[in-house]
Amino acid sequence: MATSTTSHGPARITVLISGSGSNLQALITACNTDALPNARIVRVISDRKDAYGLKRAEAAHIPTTYHGILPYKKKQPDTSENPQWQAARRAYDAGLAQVVLADQPDIVVCAGFMRILSTAFLDPVKGANTPIINLHPSLHGDLVGAGCIKRAWDEYEAGKRRSTGIMIHYVIAEVDMGEPIVQEEISMEGCKTLADLEESIHDREHGLIVKGTKIVTQGLARHGGS
Numbered sequence: 696m697a698t699s700t701t702s703h704g705p706a707r708i709t710v711l712i713s714g715s716g717s718n719l720q721a722l723i724t725a726c727n728t729d730a731l732p733n734a735r736i737v738r739v740i741s742d743r744k745d746a747y748g749l750k751r752a753e754a755a756h757i758p759t760t761y762h763g764i765l766p767y768k769k770k771q772p773d774t775s776e777n778p779q780w781q782a783a784r785r786a787y788d789a790g791l792a793q794v795v796l797a798d799q800p801d802i803v804v805c806a807g808f809m810r811i812l813s814t815a816f817l818d819p820v821k822g823a824n825t826p827i828i829n830l831h832p833s834l835h836g837d838l839v840g841a842g843c844i845k846r847a848w849d850e851y852e853a854g855k856r857r858s859t860g861i862m863i864h865y866v867i868a869e870v871d872m873g874e875p876i877v878q879e880e881i882s883m884e885g886c887k888t889l890a891d892l893e894e895s896i897h898d899r900e901h902g903l904i905v906k907g908t909k910i911v912t913q914g915l916a917r918h919g920g921s
């Protein structure tokens with residue numbers, strides 16, 4: 696029976712966050728239980744200094760890093776040749792990859808990380824044979840990008856849909872289009888407000904992110920780790 700232990704010990708997990716960190720908390724709680732055996736979160740990284748998830752990590756004695764965009768924007772100002780801060784975004788992502796790879800993680804989990812990752816991050820991390828996975832509040836091929844829960848709600852109110860879903864998927868350059876690892880459909884029937892739907896989704900996400908992380912870390916063991 697494969698475990699989550701890789702060839703060099705417990706699976707090393709780096710988690711990227713931007714906000715409250717309730718999904719991070721689910722991972723913290725699950726580590727070294729039957730839900731996520733032989734796994735350790737080696738670092739939590741946030742692009743937002745005020746992310747409550749950083750406090751959750753500190754309370755669990757997990758190393759944290761705040762990796763902010765502003766120093767990169769100051770070094771590479773937006774210009775006509777460089778619209779939408781692309782140079783700053785790529786420099787930021789290259790710096791983020793350095794922070795991540797310094798810990799030699801076996802897997803990177805995006806748990807509410809609200810930045811699109813460019814190939815300046817994806818390429819070096821994938822070059823290290825480290826899978827990157829993401830929690831997304833929609834089914835594969837349905838809604839992509841930020842604000843999907845609200846968009847699903849608006850379509851439900853307009854009578855255009857009766858359900859939505861959540862998924863854990865591999866991260867590729869095309870946002871939210873990476874191969875799904877595990878996903879769940881969520882009925883919207885009975886939700887009277889957007890808040891009802893958000894609560895329903897968040898409750899189900901916490902189990903799914905642990906399940907998806909376990910699936911990938913167990914796969915690492917089968918292949919002798921990264």
Ligand SMILES: Nc1nc2c(c(=O)[nH]1)N[C@@H](CN(C=O)c1ccc(C(=O)N[C@@H](CCC(=O)O)C(=O)O)cc1)CN2
Nearest residue numbers: 808809810811812829831840841866867868869870871
């Ligand atoms: N290259 C990829 N990067 C990311 C993926 C992915 O699949 N491929 N998943 C996301 C998470 N995500 C949805 O699940 C997501 C997060 C944020 C955005 C977005 O538009 N962000 C804006 C900034 C928003 C803000 O600052 O509030 C942006 O980066 O310009 C889209 C999708 C993680 N990254």
Ligand SMILES: NCC(=O)N[C@@H]1O[C@H](COP(=O)([O-])[O-])[C@@H](O)[C@H]1O
Nearest residue numbers: 714715716717718719807831832840
């Ligand atoms: N497109 C990505 C996206 O919308 N992710 C969403 O961010 C939230 C993070 O909550 P948390 O900070 O409490 O874990 C989650 O609801 C997750 O689906």
